[in-house]
Amino acid sequence: xxxxxxxxxxxxxxxxxxxxxxxxxxxxxxxxxxxxxxxxxxxxxxxxxxxxxxxxxxxxxxxxxxxxxxxxxxxxxxxxxxxxxxxxxxxxxxxxxxxxxxxxxxxxxxxxxxxxxxxxxxxxxxxxxxxxxxxxxxxxxxxxxxxxxxxxxxxxxxxxxxxxxxxxxxxxxxxxxxxxxxxxxxxxxxxxxxxxxxxxxxxxxxxxxxxxxxxxxxxxxxxxxxxxxxxxxxxxxxxxxxxxxxxxxxxxxxxxxxxxxxxxxxxxxxxxxxxxxxxxxxxxxxxxxxxxxxxx
Amino acid sequence: xxxxxxxxxxxxxxxxxxxxxxxxxxxxxxxxxxxxxxxxxxxxxxxxxxxxxxxxxxxxxxxxxxxxxxxxxxxxxxxxxxxxxxxxxxxxxxxxxxxxxxxxxxxxxxxxxxxxxxxxxxxxxxxxxxxxxxxxxxxxxxxxxxxxxxxxxxxxxxxxxxxxxxxxxxxxxxxxxxxxxxxxxxxxxxxxxxxxxxxxxxxxxxxxxxxxxxxxxxxxxxxxxxxxxxxxxxxxxxxxxxxxxxxxxxxxxxxxxxxxxxxxxxxxxxxxxxxxxxxxxxxxxxxxxxxxxxxxxxxxxxxxxxxxxxxxxxxxxxxxxxxxxxxxxxxxxxxxxxxxxxxxxxxxxxxxxxxxxxxxxxxxxxxxxxxxxxxxx
Numbered sequence: 001x002x003x004x005x006x007x008x009x010x011x012x013x014x015x016x017x018x019x020x021x022x023x024x025x026x027x028x029x030x031x032x033x034x035x036x037x038x039x040x041x042x043x044x045x046x047x048x049x050x051x052x053x054x055x056x057x058x059x060x061x062x063x064x065x066x067x068x069x070x071x072x073x074x075x076x077x078x079x080x081x082x083x084x085x086x087x088x089x090x091x092x093x094x095x096x097x098x099x100x101x102x103x104x105x106x107x108x109x110x111x112x113x114x115x116x117x118x119x120x121x122x123x124x125x126x127x128x129x130x131x132x133x134x135x136x137x138x139x140x141x142x143x144x145x146x147x148x149x150x151x152x153x154x155x156x157x158x159x160x161x162x163x164x165x166x167x168x169x170x171x172x173x174x175x176x177x178x179x180x181x182x183x184x185x186x187x188x189x190x191x192x193x194x195x196x197x198x199x200x201x202x203x204x205x206x207x208x209x210x211x212x213x214x215x216x217x218x219x220x221x222x223x224x225x226x227x228x229x230x231x232x233x234x235x236x237x238x239x240x241x242x243x244x245x246x247x248x249x250x251x252x253x254x255x256x257x258x259x260x261x262x263x264x265x266x267x268x269x270x271x272x273x274x275x276x277x278x279x280x281x282x283x284x285x286x287x288x289x290x291x292x293x294x295x296x
Numbered sequence: 297x298x299x300x301x302x303x304x305x306x307x308x309x310x311x312x313x314x315x316x317x318x319x320x321x322x323x324x325x326x327x328x329x330x331x332x333x334x335x336x337x338x339x340x341x342x343x344x345x346x347x348x349x350x351x352x353x354x355x356x357x358x359x360x361x362x363x364x365x366x367x368x369x370x371x372x373x374x375x376x377x378x379x380x381x382x383x384x385x386x387x388x389x390x391x392x393x394x395x396x397x398x399x400x401x402x403x404x405x406x407x408x409x410x411x412x413x414x415x416x417x418x419x420x421x422x423x424x425x426x427x428x429x430x431x432x433x434x435x436x437x438x439x440x441x442x443x444x445x446x447x448x449x450x451x452x453x454x455x456x457x458x459x460x461x462x463x464x465x466x467x468x469x470x471x472x473x474x475x476x477x478x479x480x481x482x483x484x485x486x487x488x489x490x491x492x493x494x495x496x497x498x499x500x501x502x503x504x505x506x507x508x509x510x511x512x513x514x515x516x517x518x519x520x521x522x523x524x525x526x527x528x529x530x531x532x533x534x535x536x537x538x539x540x541x542x543x544x545x546x547x548x549x550x551x552x553x554x555x556x557x558x559x560x561x562x563x564x565x566x567x568x569x570x571x572x573x574x575x576x577x578x579x580x581x582x583x584x585x586x587x588x589x590x591x592x593x594x595x596x597x598x599x600x601x602x603x604x605x606x607x608x609x610x611x612x613x614x615x616x617x618x619x620x621x622x623x624x625x626x627x628x629x630x631x632x633x634x635x636x637x638x639x640x641x642x643x644x645x646x647x648x649x650x651x652x653x654x655x656x657x658x659x660x661x662x663x664x665x666x667x668x669x670x671x672x673x
Contacts, residue, residue: 008334008335009334009335009341025340025341026340026344026347029334029340029341029344029345029348030344030348032333032334033330033333033334033345033348033349036329036330036333037326037329037330039326041348042352044354047581084467084468084471086467086468086470086471089471090471090474090481093471093474093475093478094478103472103475106475136583138525139525175582175583176354176582177582177583177584177586178584182318185353186320186322186323186352188352189326189348189349190348190351190352190353191344191347192354192357231577233576233577233581233611234581273607273611
């Protein structure tokens with residue numbers, strides 16, 4: 001019944017590496033257990049640590065289809081589960097002879113528009129269902145989701161109950177803009193993703209940017225690590241390290257210096273105050289320190 | 297699975313419960329299933345399997361680590377993280393609670409229902425400064441405070457419900473009705489966006505200079521938190537404490553008690569800028585303030601650099617829908633916002649209100665109910 005047949009965490013880890021994703025042991029354990037226990041996995045962590053990436057890579061590693069439900073305030077059943085195709089329904093009534101269309105016919109499967117949740121449970125192929133930023137959906141929707149994730153079934157009043165023939169692997173992500181309901185948390189495994197170790201981050205940069213020099217990857221990772229140690233409004237995540245290393249690489253750089261950092265700071269820091277704070281005092285010192293760490 | 301492992305995990309679950317984690321039998325069962333699936337030889341895998349099944353909150357990870365180390369690695373158990381309130385603070389809390397308890401017991405009946413007070417008495421009470429109220433008067437305004445806090449700012453939701461004055465057709469209904477008329481939509485049912493409460497974030501200064509007002513305002517906060525989802529409350533003095541959970545309890549007096557426990561610096565100096573910065577860094581980043589009406593309750597006495605207050609207010613104002621500053625000192629007609637912190641903050645404030653008595657809290661509630669972005673102060 002599982003999405004995949006990994007027997008050990010190592011096997012899954014290898015498959016994720018094959019999908020260019022380098023999880024640490026904690027995350028691979030979490031993903032492995034989500035598959036083995038068939039439980040939803042709730043991933044939390046600072047922005048940019050790779051929560052959404054984890055789900056995408058799991059889909060790739062397991063040869064599953066990724067179905068993504070991006071949550072937002074006001075997300076409702078019509079956008080998340082299903083909607084009726086009204087124009088087609090109207091045309092159908094018009095086209096039929098008067099009195100021959102019944103409600104049953106009109107609210108049948110052929111007029112149903114399937115949104116992510118229905119799509120994820122009502123299929124035969126293996127699926128990774130990513131419910132992204134669940135904290136942005138309102139509590140009403142969270143309660144609804146709880147039902148779906150408990151029973152893996154969805155009831156459409158006109159059609160009846162649709163049960164999953166095959167459970168999707170479910171990854172929920174949250175940025176903790178609000179605390180999620182305990183009931184939802186109880187049903188899920190929980191993993192907190194921290195920033196990666198410097199060695200891992202260098203590996204990630206290298207795997208994501210083909211042709212990047214070892215030295216540039218190491219210095220970029222070391223510099224970002226320095227930035228994370230500062231008191232910034234938004235410390236850069238792995239995504240920013242990759243963006244930045246990509247920019248440096250595109251400029252043909254083999255290593256960093258104060259000048260190029262100054263020019264490209266915008267791809268690693270996203271707040272004006274942060275950029276100014278770093279520019280003002282600490283830029284040269286950080287570059288020196290990063291170069292030393294990276295063994296320039 | 298070996299009996300020894302099962303016993304070990306079940307006992308560990310109990311250890312976690314003792315340190316305050318909510319570990320039910322379902323979680324322990326999950327932990328056992330997880331250990332069954334991984335290699336027990338590898339300590340790291342055992343650690344993560346237990347953590348991911350037994351813990352569901354980031355702020356509990358530290359407790360879990362301590363317990364795990366103590367239980368599985370036989371490390372000495374470290375003292376708990378939370379610092380106890382200082383003896384002075386405890387004493388103050390004890391005294392004030394004793395005052396209230398005495399007062400409640402003796403004279404409750406004579407006072408009658410605060411909502412049925414005579415008009416003149418009621419009027420006097422509305423105008424009286426919180427700092428000058430007797431405990432009895434204070435208790436009389438309590439329920440009035442609770443009643444006015446329930447006015448919440450509204451915003452349009454994306455969700456729609458059936459409404460004849462709505463702006464969108466209710467298609468499902470329209471299709472059903474069209475069946476009778478051969479596809480002609482003779483009747484046109486509509487749907488409208490629902491109005492829902494806007495997020496409300498209240499940051500309340502509980503430093504020494506605010507003591508008298510903080511008590512009344514905590515009652516206001518309590519009622520606001522109880523008015524529905526989307527209300528967050530914080531207290532600050534020298535540092536910031538999130539009080540939403542504490543205020544979630546039903547009785548405002550015990551909530552107040554819990555607040556004093558949570559804010560260990562109750563009654564000490566003020567660091568407005570640093571507290572705002574902490575709010576922006578930790579909660580603003582998590583979009584707590586985005587689109588919210590943020591109410592800051594403080595007299596604006598900053599012990600440190602006022603420039604920091606300005607910078608953090610600017611950040612806050614950018615994220616928030618509107619910022620309201622409630623300053624009890626403004627109740628005095630001669631008050632001028634000359635204190636450095638207050639002056640630095642004002643350019644970023646949409647509404648600047650007093651908050652020293654019941655009438656001014658009513659004004660606050662009215663402002664909150666109808667607030668628009670970027671009001672002139």
